[in-house]
Amino acid sequence: MTDRVFRMVLWIALAAGTIGATAFQRATPPADMTARAMAAAETFLATLDSAQRAKANLAFNESTRTVWSNLPTGIAMQVGATERNGVKLGMLTPAQEKAALAMVASVLSRDGFQKAMQIVDADQLLETRSAPTRAAGAPIRFGRAEYYVSILGKPSTTDRWMIQFGGHHLAINVTLAGRQGVLTPTHTGAQPASYSVDGRTIRPLGGENDKAFALINALTAEQKKQAILGVAVQNLVLGPGTDGKTIAPEGARAATFTATQRTMLVDVIREWVGIIGDEAAAAKMKEVEDGLGDTYFAWAGATDNGKGAYFRIQGPAVFIEYAPQGNGANNVDHIHTMYRDPTNDYAAKAATR
Amino acid sequence: MTKVMAAALAFAVLWPATARAHRLDEYLQAARVSLGRTRVLIELDLTPGATVASTIVPLIDRDADGVISPAEIEAYGRRVLADLTITLDGRDIVLQLTRIDAPSIDEMREGMGNIQLRATGRVNAGPGTRRLYLQNRHLPAASVYMVNALMPDDRAITVVSQRRDPQQSSATIAYEMGPGRIAQATWLSIGAIGLSALALFRRGATPDPRSLIPDP
Numbered sequence: 001m002t003d004r005v006f007r008m009v010l011w012i013a014l015a016a017g018t019i020g021a022t023a024f025q026r027a028t029p030p031a032d033m034t035a036r037a038m039a040a041a042e043t044f045l046a047t048l049d050s051a052q053r054a055k056a057n058l059a060f061n062e063s064t065r066t067v068w069s070n071l072p073t074g075i076a077m078q079v080g081a082t083e084r085n086g087v088k089l090g091m092l093t094p095a096q097e098k099a100a101l102a103m104v105a106s107v108l109s110r111d112g113f114q115k116a117m118q119i120v121d122a123d124q125l126l127e128t129r130s131a132p133t134r135a136a137g138a139p140i141r142f143g144r145a146e147y148y149v150s151i152l153g154k155p156s157t158t159d160r161w162m163i164q165f166g167g168h169h170l171a172i173n174v175t176l177a178g179r180q181g182v183l184t185p186t187h188t189g190a191q192p193a194s195y196s197v198d199g200r201t202i203r204p205l206g207g208e209n210d211k212a213f214a215l216i217n218a219l220t221a222e223q224k225k226q227a228i229l230g231v232a233v234q235n236l237v238l239g240p241g242t243d244g245k246t247i248a249p250e251g252a253r254a255a256t257f258t259a260t261q262r263t264m265l266v267d268v269i270r271e272w273v274g275i276i277g278d279e280a281a282a283a284k285m286k287e288v289e290d291g292l293g294d295t296y297f298a299w300a301g302a303t304d305n306g307k308g309a310y311f312r313i314q315g316p317a318v319f320i321e322y323a324p325q326g327n328g329a330n331n332v333d334h335i336h337t338m339y340r341d342p343t344n345d346y347a348a349k350a351a352t353r
Numbered sequence: 354m355t356k357v358m359a360a361a362l363a364f365a366v367l368w369p370a371t372a373r374a375h376r377l378d379e380y381l382q383a384a385r386v387s388l389g390r391t392r393v394l395i396e397l398d399l400t401p402g403a404t405v406a407s408t409i410v411p412l413i414d415r416d417a418d419g420v421i422s423p424a425e426i427e428a429y430g431r432r433v434l435a436d437l438t439i440t441l442d443g444r445d446i447v448l449q450l451t452r453i454d455a456p457s458i459d460e461m462r463e464g465m466g467n468i469q470l471r472a473t474g475r476v477n478a479g480p481g482t483r484r485l486y487l488q489n490r491h492l493p494a495a496s497v498y499m500v501n502a503l504m505p506d507d508r509a510i511t512v513v514s515q516r517r518d519p520q521q522s523s524a525t526i527a528y529e530m531g532p533g534r535i536a537q538a539t540w541l542s543i544g545a546i547g548l549s550a551l552a553l554f555r556r557g558a559t560p561d562p563r564s565l566i567p568d569p
Contacts, residue, residue: 075466230517231520231521232519232521233499234379235499237385245385250515326377
């Protein structure tokens with residue numbers, strides 16, 4: 001009797017559990033990136049006091065969204081602003097910082113978030129090195145504490161809004177518009193471009209560098225003749241402060257590439273596109289691949305990996321630059337990159353719909 | 354974080370003492386060229402490296418008071434423009450300085466200050482292939498250069514090629530100038546009138562098939 005009652009209770013419990021779990025799953029389908037970002041943004045804002053919240057959450061408009069740069073704090077940015085939007089990590093409590101970074105992570109892929117934090121770590125190394133020799137009172141600062149996080153606009157699953165995370169060598173600009181997530185314009189960079197932690201070599205932009213070198217060396221002599229510009233390129237052409245501009249394309253056209261070469265080009269592009277969350281990255285990669293035939297690959301500099309070389313990828317919906325800084329032997333250790341979409345920076349298409 | 358701090362200590366010991374965070378030993382002069390039917394716009398961004406700033410700053414801060422006045426930066430802008438040669442199909446273009454913004458002297462000494470110069474020149478480019486030549490001779494001993502054509506706003510203008518010397522101190526931009534909107538509209542109107550006239554003529558010339566049916 002006791003056994004029969006036990007079995008019945010167990011059966012009812014299992015049935016109830018199954019029904020309950022099914023009902024829960026139906027009530028809460030997997031959230032899309034925008035919904036996750038909205039929840040994370042609201043959680044972050046809830047950790048802040050009113051003064052911090054006023055700094056962290058600004059209006060989304062032309063004059064706020066363009067405030068980002070490759071430069072460290074203490075330097076006027078290319079757009080004229082002297083301070084980034086938002087609150088900086090150095091002014092947050094550990095709980096607030098955790099919520100801030102969780103919000104950033106909510107719109108990035110696992111690899112993308114790791115890349116961003118490796119850039120931050122590189123800058124921390126730079127701060128450690130430069131602080132002892134810095135002039136007293138010098139306003140320039142590097143390091144993790146100098147990275148800012150902001151929310152532009154009201155977090156929403158329908159209207160356009162934006163999450164920015166940036167500091168020296170990093171400007172993550174994710175615009176959310178309904179279910180659409182747009183990463184452009186975004187700047188990444190690194191100095192040092194290679195460092196060690198626990199005997200492990202960290203190269204935040206190593207994938208970008210190595211895959212591009214592999215591609216240039218996979219081109220035929222005729223294709224290389226088209227791709228290699230034969231000039232020295234010392235910096236980004238369309239770096240921070242040049243929103244809305246496009247240059248005339250140059251280099252080898254991917255329409256002339258073999259299937260293998262095209263796959264290699266797509267892999268290079270994915271290094272930037274894949275920074276954003278997986279669903280948004282997949283949608284963007286499809287758009288990039290649709291326009292691959294009209295995409296150009298241009299190169300300037302040595303073709304031996306380990307030496308400094310500039311490259312550019314320009315297609316109908318993608319613009320990428322990778323630029324070692326300066327012309328000295330150390331230029332491979334100081335990299336600037338830029339990722340833009342000439343048709344949809346800041347989710348411009350959503351604004352016109 | 355502790356691991357990163359340990360790496361930072363190792364890095365601090367091993368990193369070359371001469372290495373700096375930003376541009377160091379060259380004066381970067383990056384030009385972007387915007388081509389139009391009646392004017393050419395030059396955007397020139399000038400970034401002195403940290404070790405050459407001591408040479409550049411006295412050229413701008415003429416009274417050496419440690420502050421760059423509007424008159425000083427404007428005078429420097431004119432000096433830069435005087436070092437540019439720009440021609441269209443071999444004919445000189447006169448550039449007018451339209452804007453120049455200066456960073457602080459401290460920012461320039463750090464190799465992070467960016468002077469933004471904008472200039473415009475009037476041109477009269479008719480349809481056909483055009484060649485714009487730009488040469489920058491400003492402080493060649495200390496400088497590295499970049500020059501790029503922007504995608505023209507006017508869709509009738511197509512950049513065909515950009516040929517630069519290896520240092521990018523000079524470039525020839527070849528572009529195709531199509532007919533302007535007014536000319537296009539005129540030709541479209543003429544075409545439309547012609548087609549209409551042809552249609553009317555054909556209607557008049559071709560007998561109505563019904564007229565070929567004999568009366569019962």
